[in-house]
Amino acid sequence: MAVPPQGMQPAALPTPRLQLRGITKRYASVVANDAVDLRVGVGEIHALLGENGAGKSTLMKIVYGVTRPDAGSVEWEGQVVSIGSPAEARRRGIGMVFQHFSLFETLTVAENIALAMDEKCRPSALAPRIREVSENYGLPVDPDRLVHSMSVGERQRVEIVRCLLQSPRLLIMDEPTSVLTPQAVLTLFETLRRLAREGVSILYISHKLDEIRALCDTATVLRGGRVSGTAIPRLESNASLARLMIGTELKSCQLVPRVPDALRLELRALSLATRDPFGTELKDLNLGVRGGEIVGIAGVSGNGQKELLAVLSGEALSPERGMVRICGESAGLLDPARRRALGFGFVPEERLGRGAVPLMSLAQNALLTGAGTGMVRFGMVREQATRRFAADTIARFQVKCSGPEALAGSLSGGNLQKFIVGRETGLEPKVMVVAQPTWGVDVGAALLIRQALLDLREAGVALLVISEELDELFMICDRIAVIAQGRLSPAMPTAELSVERVGVMMAGGVDDRQTAHVAA
Numbered sequence: 001m002a003v004p005p006q007g008m009q010p011a012a013l014p015t016p017r018l019q020l021r022g023i024t025k026r027y028a029s030v031v032a033n034d035a036v037d038l039r040v041g042v043g044e045i046h047a048l049l050g051e052n053g054a055g056k057s058t059l060m061k062i063v064y065g066v067t068r069p070d071a072g073s074v075e076w077e078g079q080v081v082s083i084g085s086p087a088e089a090r091r092r093g094i095g096m097v098f099q100h101f102s103l104f105e106t107l108t109v110a111e112n113i114a115l116a117m118d119e120k121c122r123p124s125a126l127a128p129r130i131r132e133v134s135e136n137y138g139l140p141v142d143p144d145r146l147v148h149s150m151s152v153g154e155r156q157r158v159e160i161v162r163c164l165l166q167s168p169r170l171l172i173m174d175e176p177t178s179v180l181t182p183q184a185v186l187t188l189f190e191t192l193r194r195l196a197r198e199g200v201s202i203l204y205i206s207h208k209l210d211e212i213r214a215l216c217d218t219a220t221v222l223r224g225g226r227v228s229g230t231a232i233p234r235l236e237s238n239a240s241l242a243r244l245m246i247g248t249e250l251k252s253c254q255l256v257p258r259v260p261d262a263l264r265l266e267l268r269a270l271s272l273a274t275r276d277p278f279g280t281e282l283k284d285l286n287l288g289v290r291g292g293e294i295v296g297i298a299g300v301s302g303n304g305q306k307e308l309l310a311v312l313s314g315e316a317l318s319p320e321r322g323m324v325r326i327c328g329e330s331a332g333l334l335d336p337a338r339r340r341a342l343g344f345g346f347v348p349e350e351r352l353g354r355g356a357v358p359l360m361s362l363a364q365n366a367l368l369t370g371a372g373t374g375m376v377r378f379g380m381v382r383e384q385a386t387r388r389f390a391a392d393t394i395a396r397f398q399v400k401c402s403g404p405e406a407l408a409g410s411l412s413g414g415n416l417q418k419f420i421v422g423r424e425t426g427l428e429p430k431v432m433v434v435a436q437p438t439w440g441v442d443v444g445a446a447l448l449i450r451q452a453l454l455d456l457r458e459a460g461v462a463l464l465v466i467s468e469e470l471d472e473l474f475m476i477c478d479r480i481a482v483i484a485q486g487r488l489s490p491a492m493p494t495a496e497l498s499v500e501r502v503g504v505m506m507a508g509g510v511d512d513r514q515t516a517h518v519a520a
Contacts, residue, residue, distance in 0.1 A: 015078040017042050017170055017201040018063065023072035025058055029402045032058040034225040035072070040170070045192060045202045047212045047233060049245050050222035051442045052414025053400035056205050057099065059222070060172050063203075064096045065089040090118055095168030097159050099175040099205075099413050099440050105148035109141050113162045134161045138187030142278075149278040153184075153301025153468060160188070171195065172203045175413075175440040177211060182470060182503060189215050207414075207442045209238040221245055238443075246444045253450045255476060256458070261291030264462030265431045266325040267488075270318055270332075272311055280304040282311070285488045287464075287481065291430070294453060294463040295491050296477035298470060300506050304486040305349075305435070305466055312433050312464070313346045314339045327430055341372060343430030347421055347437065349466075351413060355420040358409030362401065363390040365408050366423050373427060389426060397422035397448060414441035421449050425456060432456060435466045450476050470499050482506055 110123035127143035310316035318332035390404035
């Protein structure tokens with residue numbers, strides 16, 4: 001290390017935008033943050049890395065005024081401050097895009113954003129600004145659209161635009177690209193780089209290591225609530241960053257070729273009108289998924305994925321019973337419980353509210369979809385069996401929580417996702433439909449979930465995976481189809497496709513002639 005000549009003082013570092021010193025936050029059963037130090041410069045894009053439950057979100061909630069630390073100090077532009085609320089954080093110039101959305105589903109985009117603005121503003125007056133900002137940043141949203149009609153990816157855009165409207169000096173982004181398309185991610189990165197050049201500091205939380213290396217100037221890594229290291233991402237590899245995060249070498253999933261079994265899930269000329277004025281009509285969908293194979297469906301949010309998931313799960317019924325077949329049975333008019341009785345398993349894209357009830361324990365959430373198993377006998381709940389099933393799921397999927405009685409809403413997003421996937425696989429389905437399986441989970445958890453899906457495939461289960469993570473689909477799928485404008489392309493062998501080709505299909509729609517093809 002170079003030492004300055006005698007009599008000369010080293011140049012003082014510029015005042016950072018944000019400096020955290022010794023931040024500690026304890027909860028009843030865990031220390032979420034343990035003496036954490038963090039420094040973010042003006043115009044710096046700073047990554048915060050760590051496994052699910054490592055303390056990242058807690059730390060950011062402290063910066064944003066949602067949570068108060070038990071010890072340590074927060075310095076904002078050189079001054080020690082106490083940020084008592086999100087409103088105070090916004091007044092100081094701190095904005096945050098949360099991993100879990102904070103939107104009212106029965107309100108429009110403009111009404112939601114107006115509620116989040118500190119100054120009073122009528123939604124109608126705010127709408128032109130929303131259009132302008134969203135289009136400038138390549139994240140188009142319709143300010144008059146009702147939120148309940150939007151896909152997860154579209155809601156993510158609303159959250160990002162809401163934050164950008166407040167012209168923050170520090171922008172905290174918690175998994176902002178988890179359900180964005182590759183094209184939208186590139187556009188967002190250009191926006192973030194432009195903001196950084198203008199002096200905006202960005203704290204970026206993501207489990208996508210390629211993104212971190214491409215975008216971020218520096219990185220702080222948390223493990224078990226403590227800082228385990230710092231790095232310059234562009235000088236690191238995915239493997240070295242993963243080692244800092246999880247403390248061990250990261251293994252990889254292997255898709256072993258196998259001959260698929262009989263058809264387990266079929267769509268036969270499925271068409272479905274939508275009552276939602278902003279929804280997508282499904283048009284003549286044909287698909288077959290065999291036991292022992294994984295078929296992936298790629299697509300840009302809002303092209304019919306939400307409607308397809310509803311008609312597969314039984315939340316929406318098809319016009320004719322034979323348009324959806326499960327294990328050889330016509331199931332298009334069956335409710336979700338009767339489909340589960342046929343061997344159908346389902347992981348929805350929304351973890352909280354659909355995948356799990358936040359205010360119920362993990363054991364109770366296991367019971368919600370496992371009532372047809374040994375957890376219920378003669379109409380009576382077997383509480384010991386229910387807790388044992390939940391405990392086994394927690395152990396198998398390495399879910400970080402206090403046990404089966406932990407409330408679902410108390411888990412980090414990635415740990416809740418592991419529990420939901422574990423719950424569904426533990427019910428031994430014959431057919432499994434999974435939406436966004438690794439949305440917002442760390443690299444270790446993503447590997448565990450993907451391996452669990454591959455294990456189901458080896459056991460002869462038919463799996464349909466709907467994901468906007470193209471790399472994920474290419475990693476675990478035998479065949480891939482593309483949904484665009486409510487139409488579905490033929491499912492082609494993954495080896496015959498490229499990411500670029502699928503991306504073009506996602507953006508440009510599907511040829512009408514392809515929809516007549518029934519995948520065998």
